[in-house]
Amino acid sequence: MLSVLFLGDIVGQPGRGAVIARLPELKTKYALDFIIVNGENAAGGRGITGKITIDLLRAGVSVITSGDHIWDQKEILSFIDTEPRLLRPLNYPDGTPGTGSIILETSKGKIGVINVQARTFMQPILDNPFRAVQGAVTKMRSETPNIIVDAHGETTSEKIALGRFLDGKVSAVIGTHTHVQTADEQIFPGGTAFLCDAGMCGPVNSILGRAVEPIMNRFISNLPASFPVAGGEVRLRGALIEIDEMTGRALSIRRVDEPGPSASAASDQEAKIDIENAPSSEQT
Ligand SMILES: [Fe+2]
Ligand SMILES: [Fe+2]
DSSP states (O other): OEEEEEEOEEBHHHHHHHHHHHHHHHHHHTTOSEEEEEOTBTTTTSOOOHHHHHHHHHTTOSEEEOOTTTTSSTTHHHHGGGOTTBOOOTTSOTTOSSOSEEEEEETTEEEEEEEEEOOTTOSSOOSOHHHHHHHHHHHHHTTOSOEEEEEEOSOHHHHHHHHHHTBTTBSEEEEESSOSOOSOOEEOTTSOEEESOOOEEEESSSBTTBOHHHHHHHHHHOOOOOOOBOOSOEEEEEEEEEEOTTTOOEEEEEEEEEEOSOHHHHHHHHHHGGGSOOOOSOOO
16 A cells, blocks of 8 residues: 655745654654655745755655746746656646656555646646646556646636546546645545645645735735735645555545644744745735
């Protein structure tokens, strides 16, 4: 049996600090064989840097997925081809830097990860995610039946459609991007585990990881403003999936909602928030 932990969008220093601090313990607690995190908001809420990528991989992360914020830190354009374990959405046009899928060896066999971006209410509008993921899955299944898909999208319907479309072809489809964990974890009839959104790894006293007041005022006033990453209590949210590695079928899926590191460690993190990269008006 393969135990896979999938953690949702990491938001800023509070999120990545908590993931790095808690991963060794979570690895033991859940007897993890493989860890996937979505890192698209890991750098001050906007994108990810090369250094953060390396820090997460060194902490024990197996693969980092992303989404619409992948290019927010411009340095990632030149970095991404140096680190195949950092994925960008698969359905960018040919010639885009980076890759949208990877297969890695574990002691229990190969695991494939695919990152695809939905289109409804998403920018940029990428190639048809269904067609793109179908091609990638067919190719990947010639090497391994153990495949996890990060479906990065805004609407529940499009993510459920992607999950149903891939039922019986992959081990799990886990949604990201909304930063709000859904409660619909299930195993579809064909054996594919599904969760519409993993939620986020970040400060919970927030609006999607950002400080409450500036975001609230933006909705009220419609004026541009800065949206710093919030401080305070951090939670790590995602899903734990158990897979029969001989067939690739999911045996179980459960939601994960873990506390961040201890209160004293958390206050150290808060002190660093002010020097984060300048936030943008974008959200997830
Ligand atoms: Fe996103
Ligand atoms: Fe996000």
